[in-house]
Amino acid sequence: MTKIVIVGAGVAGVNAATKLVDNGFKGKITIIDMGLDPYRRPAADVMRGFLGAGGWSDGKLTYHTSIGGQLSKYTGDEKAMELFDQVIDNFKRFHPNPSEVQCSNPVAEPDFIKPHFGLRLFPVWHVGTDYLHEIGKNWHDYLVSKGVEFLWETKVTDIDFKNQTVHYPAVAEMDSRDLPGDLQWISNTTLKYDTLIFGVGKSGIDFGKQLAEKYELPTEPKSVQIGVRFEAPQEHFQKLIDISYDFKLYQKFEEKGVSLRSFCTNNNAAYVAAEHTYGDVSYNGHAKKDEAYRNDMTNFGILMEIRNIDKPFDWSRKAVEKLQHEGVGLFYSPSHRVPSKTSEGNYVEAHVVDSIDVLYDAIGEYALHIEDFIMDLEKVFPTLGKDWGIYMPEVKYLSPEPLVNYDDLSLTRFPNVHFVGDALSARGITVSGAQGTYVAESILKKPVEFPDFHIHENF
């Protein structure tokens, strides 16, 4: 019997298993996850357990191929949309109230932002966080009823791609789970697979990296993603916020291999946060829901994607290092605004500089694109003027993405190992689920294996 092992019960793994059992897959499916099933998963465990990070998320299912990571690169646009439909149908199918799953479809791009910016508008299906828990239970029970085996609280620590085995420490069979921790006994367990689906999401990013290094997996060339976090009073942007709450403006310069976009827009109670990565400070933003935190500010990243840079990771690291001063990042405002306060009431940690030249020192002439982007903001939002500040840098270090065969997302060197979801640079529920479904479809297309027949030579 064909054995499929799925590492990660996230959106990608669960959709893969669902596609398989829906189509009468006859083999054995085992899903291993370090979190808990939907009945026992605590609300505080945001990343792990049934439906993974998607299970406890905002439940916004984006419905456009340019959002949420790469899918059409592998499948083409038409197939990608068909796969999205399958994922959304699954969320409706296990929803206690399917009619409440509604799609919001934004209006057309407003004239006032043209010709300076494009505005990325896309439909979103809303499931609702509270419903996700109920959906999780129904979905889990369906898979169990179809014979899918789940191993919970089990962290896979190694995978042997050559011998096709998955390794994890497990509490020994003679159940010692009820004993105090120091009295439990642990055994190392090995599970054999014919096909492996690797869907460990963001919480397993280091594990993916570890395997990529161990097997020296070839990776996709990556781009640099660097820029600044822009901040200004919300009133200047209200006209656009009324049309698109978390607006996504973009500019493209194809011939230069450069594109810019506003990233992760926060309004109303919008805060800038300093992040510590690889010993340096960079910036990000978040919004608070509670009205008590309202500060009527807007912030967003102005992120520039630069393609064709040799060793993008090293290049980004060097640029980030140049934008540090005594252990903090930099802040510039032409109107001498000061860094804003965090939601805890402290000033955002940043060293104030009196010109934008530091950005040119760090990233060279690419800084011109960021300055132009800001000047275009001033044109499109006339009240903005110089009433803004920027925190430098904002950076996304893209993790290496293993090179896969585009028709089934299998590793080029290990065709029975499929990478899916955030482990393959997806960034959202719909794309992750669709990648899982896509892999399951490829498995279903493979010829059915029959038990070994021994044909006698004298027959």
Ligand SMILES: Cc1cc2nc3c(=O)[nH]c(=O)nc-3n(C[C@H](O)[C@H](O)[C@H](O)COP(=O)(O)OP(=O)(O)OC[C@H]3O[C@@H](n4cnc5c(N)ncnc54)[C@H](O)[C@@H]3O)c2cc1C
């Ligand atoms: C707070 C939050 C809110 C979000 N809101 C949205 C949203 O509204 N809309 C949207 O589209 N996206 C949202 N996202 C992103 C979305 O949740 C992810 O893109 C998506 O869940 C990725 O699916 P996945 O299956 O690849 O991984 P995940 O869903 O992250 O699942 C991975 C699973 O693998 C398990 N795992 C990891 N390592 C191991 C290991 N070594 N052994 C065993 N198990 C392991 C984890 O426990 C986890 O359950 C949100 C993310 C977060 C964190």
